[in-house]
Amino acid sequence: QVQLQESGPGLVKPSETLSLTCTVSGGSISSYYWSWIRQPAGKGLEWIGRIYTSGSTNYNPSLKSRVTMSVDTSKNQFSLKLSSVTAADTAVYYCARGKYNWNHANWFDPWGQGTLVTVSS
Amino acid sequence: AIQLTQSPSSLSASVGDRVTITCRASQGISSALAWYQQKPGKAPKLLIYDASSLESGVPSRFSGSGSGTDFTLTISSLQPEDFATYYCQQFNSYPPFTFGPGTKVDIK
Numbered sequence: 499q500v501q502l503q504e505s506g507p508g509l510v511k512p513s514e515t516l517s518l519t520c521t522v523s524g525g526s527i528s529s530y531y532w533s534w535i536r537q538p539a540g541k542g543l544e545w546i547g548r549i550y551t552s553g554s555t556n557y558n559p560s561l562k563s564r565v566t567m568s569v570d571t572s573k574n575q576f577s578l579k580l581s582s583v584t585a586a587d588t589a590v591y592y593c594a595r596g597k598y599n600w601n602h603a604n605w606f607d608p609w610g611q612g613t614l615v616t617v618s619s
Numbered sequence: 620a621i622q623l624t625q626s627p628s629s630l631s632a633s634v635g636d637r638v639t640i641t642c643r644a645s646q647g648i649s650s651a652l653a654w655y656q657q658k659p660g661k662a663p664k665l666l667i668y669d670a671s672s673l674e675s676g677v678p679s680r681f682s683g684s685g686s687g688t689d690f691t692l693t694i695s696s697l698q699p700e701d702f703a704t705y706y707c708q709q710f711n712s713y714p715p716f717t718f719g720p721g722t723k724v725d726i727k
Contacts (some may be wrong), residue, residue, distance in 0.1 A: 533716075543663065543706060543718040558715040559620070592662055599669075603710035605653035607674065609662035 500525040502593050502610035510587075510617050515578040520593030520610055527551055527574045529594030531604050534567070534578045536589040537612075544589075548604060549576055550594055583617045590614050621645050621709050623719035631727040637673075638694040640722045642707035647687045649713035654683055654692045657704045657721075667692065694724075702726055 506518035520532065534546040547557035549567040557565045561580070569576040582589060590612040596604030622645040632638050642652065650670040655663035665674045667683035670690055680695040693699055705717040 542720045543708075545714075545716040547714070547720070556714045558713070586656075594662075597668070599651075601651075603651060603713055604716060605665065605668045605708060605710055606655075606663070607665035609664075612662050 499534040500595060501607055502595065502608060504591060504593050504610045504613040506613060506615070507618060510583055510615060511619050512584055512617055514588075514594055516553070516583050516587060516591075516615055516617070518578045518591055518593075518613065518615070519531055520576050522574045522595075527569065527571055527576065531598055531602070532576045533594045533596050533604065533606060535592045535594055536607070537592070538585075538586075545593075546578065546580075546591075560568065583606075585617050588615065588617045620715055621648060621712050621717055623709055623717055625705075625707060625719040625722045627722060628720065629723040629725065632697050633727045634697055634699055636697045636727075637704055637725060638697050638701075640705055640724075641690045642685075642690040642692070642719050644688045644690075644709055644711075646695055646712075647668065648709045648711035650686045651709055652683070652685070652690050653708045654681075655706045655708065656701075656703045657706065663706060697724070 503521045510516045528551045531548045533548040549555045564581045566579040592612045594606035594609040626641045652670045654667040657663040671683045704721045704723045
């Protein structure tokens, strides 16, 4: 079955750019939506944005000015960049596959195991 | 953005109990709602989508209902492995997709 694995630095300095990659195994990355979702310690889930395998993106308006997503279908990977980070961006970051309906709206399955990113100098 | 609230925020229950969790949307979302289970240190796991469709492999003791603004997740007979936090998520109007704040189910 499809499995997702996040990778990237666990520590990022304030004002710098957080960069994460999600590698998809056990299936093709094609013809699905792929999302990033984050969860600060002890708190709820926040959807960051999604990318389709064509490269089309949608971002959370609250983060849109700082988010860039990309996809590399040859490597079965997609990536997240979040610029100008602050301590408020410290969270576990999950990648997830978006299942979709007629409206191209997404619910998420499966998820990666998550990776903790801490923003600190 | 559509806001989701969940009640209760936490509950204590015993093995074998029937448990009901409510999710309310700030505006009508038809049946575009999913439910997830999250255990400590783990990623969320999809249980229900389209408000009442059981994801493949999920035990039948889990069920979902509702449409419009009011939804429920029911666990018919709570099992030891069901102690976890449960989140609802709407996908009617986006971006953004939004999640409820979660309901923690722990052992009485």
